[in-house]
Amino acid sequence: xxxxxxxxxxxxxxxxxxxxxxxxxxxxxxxxxxxxxxxxxxxxxxxxxxxxxxxxxxxxxxxxxxxxxxxxxxxxxxxxxxxxxxxxxxxxxxxxxxxxxxxxxxxxxxxxxx
Amino acid sequence: xxxxxxxxxxxxxxxxxxxxxxxxxxxxxxxxxxxxxxxxxxxxxxxxxxxxxxxxxxxxxxxxxxxxxxxxxxxxxxxxxxxxxxxxxxxxxxxxxxxxxxxxxxxxxxx
Numbered sequence: 001x002x003x004x005x006x007x008x009x010x011x012x013x014x015x016x017x018x019x020x021x022x023x024x025x026x027x028x029x030x031x032x033x034x035x036x037x038x039x040x041x042x043x044x045x046x047x048x049x050x051x052x053x054x055x056x057x058x059x060x061x062x063x064x065x066x067x068x069x070x071x072x073x074x075x076x077x078x079x080x081x082x083x084x085x086x087x088x089x090x091x092x093x094x095x096x097x098x099x100x101x102x103x104x105x106x107x108x109x110x111x112x113x114x
Numbered sequence: 115x116x117x118x119x120x121x122x123x124x125x126x127x128x129x130x131x132x133x134x135x136x137x138x139x140x141x142x143x144x145x146x147x148x149x150x151x152x153x154x155x156x157x158x159x160x161x162x163x164x165x166x167x168x169x170x171x172x173x174x175x176x177x178x179x180x181x182x183x184x185x186x187x188x189x190x191x192x193x194x195x196x197x198x199x200x201x202x203x204x205x206x207x208x209x210x211x212x213x214x215x216x217x218x219x220x221x222x223x224x225x
Contacts, residue, residue: 033213042201042217043157050211058212090156101147103213105156 002027004106006091012112013081021076021109023091031094032074033058033103034066036087043090049074081113116140118202118216125222126192134187134219136202144205146178146185151218152198160187160200189221197223 045058163178
């Protein structure tokens with residue numbers, strides 16, 4: 001089954017404790033992206049990747065890191081999480097090498113930072 | 115910069131037709147996309163308009179007017195399961211590959 005998977009689905013952590021949210025897709029998609037969703041603010045892009053070893057900042061990259069060492073994986077790293085990073089996070093991928101068309105979203109990761 | 119405006123809430127009756135508007139401002143334009151998100155779920159792609167005009171996919175249609183920086187999603191023969199949030203999205207500035215979403219329109223379908 002074609003899908004985007006994220007782990008963990010739920011995470012409660014404390015301020016400053018490094019964490020990684022994994023994202024993997026099995027569709028051989030070139031484009032991958034991370035979003036956060038907050039009430040009233042819609043989806044905001046954090047980082048995106050056009051292909052392996054090619055990443056770039058989205059709208060709200062501060063406090064996040066990403067890497068793209070393999071085509072299928074695009075982990076999101078929070079080196080020192082803070083409470084304002086409490087949010088619902090989505091990973092997405094799309095086939096086109098021309099950018100973010102028809103994106104497939106993962107199930108989401110709900111992160112709480114206390 | 116980029117900005118997208120959509121109504122925050124829309125209510126419609128089952129079986130009716132509803133239109134959700136989206137106006138945008140971008141420094142470059144590469145098409146308007148629409149996504150649906152049910153409560154507790156992930157967004158799912160509905161449609162994409164790269165050129166002016168109407169695109170139809172079953173009960174859903176999407177329209178774009180680039181000269182007016184405006185688009186809409188049209189849902190026909192509304193069903194209760196269409197109750198969800200709908201987001202329009204545009205690609206970022208010229209040459210970039212980032213994506214900007216509107217804040218979403220919550221559609222409630224009532225019997």
